Amino acid sequence: MTGFERGLDALVLRIVRVCELIAIFVGGWLTVTLVLGVFFRYVVNSSIGWLSEVSPLMLVVLMLAVAPIGFHENIHISVEVLVAKVSRPLRVALGLFANAGTLVLFGVAGWYGAKVVGFDMGRELDSLPIVRAWFTVAMPVAAVAVWLVCINNMLKILRLGDLPPRIGGLE
């Protein structure tokens, strides 16, 4: 393992930890606000106006925060029937191909997502005086995190000569 690989591995672990903390915070925030929303609507008889606009946006942020964790732990849903049956060198090639594909998708989503953020800097939410860019910025940020995770995955696959095992196993 070279110094670069060690450094990248440590950086990815930190990114994953930060993403987990964001996921816990956003998940907790969504839970609390939705419960409060029901309380205010039915008990106090006064709805929280911004809840229906902000909560879905926060859910997108949550999804994007978990995306790098998913690629790090290899828990994104895929069909592994063929991958499990092929020879080791072919499995390595398929693993590299899958990560390269992810780099392309998040490259496009991140690059053009940054342009959308620029556009969203001038768009306020309907219910709050906050620009939409505060939420859409999650796309390019998550894309950078996914890129680092996937590059680390590819280096790991080359180093191991095989696919790393699933860490999470959420099935």
Added chain:
Amino acid sequence: MTAVLSTLTVLIVLGIPIAVALGLTAIAFLSATIVPFNIVPLMMFTGMEHFVFLAMPMFMIAGELMNRAGLAEDLIELASSVVGSIKGGLAMVNIAASMVFAEISGSAVADVAAQGTILIPQMTKRGYPLGFAAAITSSSASIAIVIPPSLAFILYGAIAGESVVRLFIAGIVPGFLMGGALMLFSYGFALYYGWPAEGPFELSRLGRALKRAAWPLTLPVIILGGILGGIFTPTEAAAVAVAMALFIGMVVKRRLKVSDLPSIILVASKRTSIVLLMVATSAVFGWYLTNQGIPQAIAQSVTSISDNRYVVMFWLNIILILLGMILHGSAGTVLTVPLALPLVTAIGYDPIHFGVILALNHCIGQQTPPVASVLMTASAVSGAKIGEIMFYNKWFILCIFIVLQIVTYVPSLALWLPNLMLG
């Protein structure tokens, strides 16, 4: 059309995560058009901006909270006091408990994990083969996919643009039909192998069990009563379920601590987000398909082969079952709804009815290897080998298949109740 579907299939078969495969296919074919790539992040965001999606993490958190609070034990005791007196009592208990648990968790995997750890050891102790115990736990857990509040219906409703409440109500009769059919098959097994009843029916035992399960039972009452009574939206009902589960777990049962909450939220967030990433990229893919008129072209080519709606639905069911063998339920929904819904509506099927048919297909898909998350969880929980479980499970799969056929060809089973309640 062929090129798009072939590219997507090849990418998926090569092991690329389905979320990535959907996005990559859309990007590849968008590059041949004048549409700017800004559409990719834009559609990923807008595809997700549905308030109803928030119900998914909430129900997952509620299910996880109840698992950790050990509420499954109370529900199993209640089921035992009601149906334990029938021959093959524990198998009946397993199915009845699944039907109650399904009304709380909305997730078949959560159901099998919670109940399997308690019921499978009890069943093997009473002489039931391990494979059978795991098979009935696995098959009955799938009821959670059909009985409300089903996460599959939330996903389908948001993607297809249909009312989740209507879908929830539409799932009730087919869900109970599935439970009844599984009980009938289990009764046949019990007669054949001579498995005993759990003892005579006692009203006093039922009273004690009801008292013990009173708190967990408030959840389905609030969730279903709230949604079906038009008081709560599905998302609000899910939030109430979380609040109630927290209260029961922390105050009533005292089995949950504040320090448990971050890990519960993280697990639920991960489970939701891996599904939602597929939804986000499928929004880009779906946008491309619609823009090119591909779903309409598929509908036209299929109806030119046969315009008999029953023949088309028969083959569509076969395709969905085959897809279910290699895809997870959520992935199946995300992939098939944009393609199949225009065809289904073109041959005169109600989208709500199709949602129920799709959910029943997922029930079979969760039981058929190689990709069968509920079956795998049952295997992991019981320690039984897949072959051992499948020896019995093939009969339960046949049972669900029969229910699927009945529901497919008798639309009123799915549509009667929502039409009656909502007009």
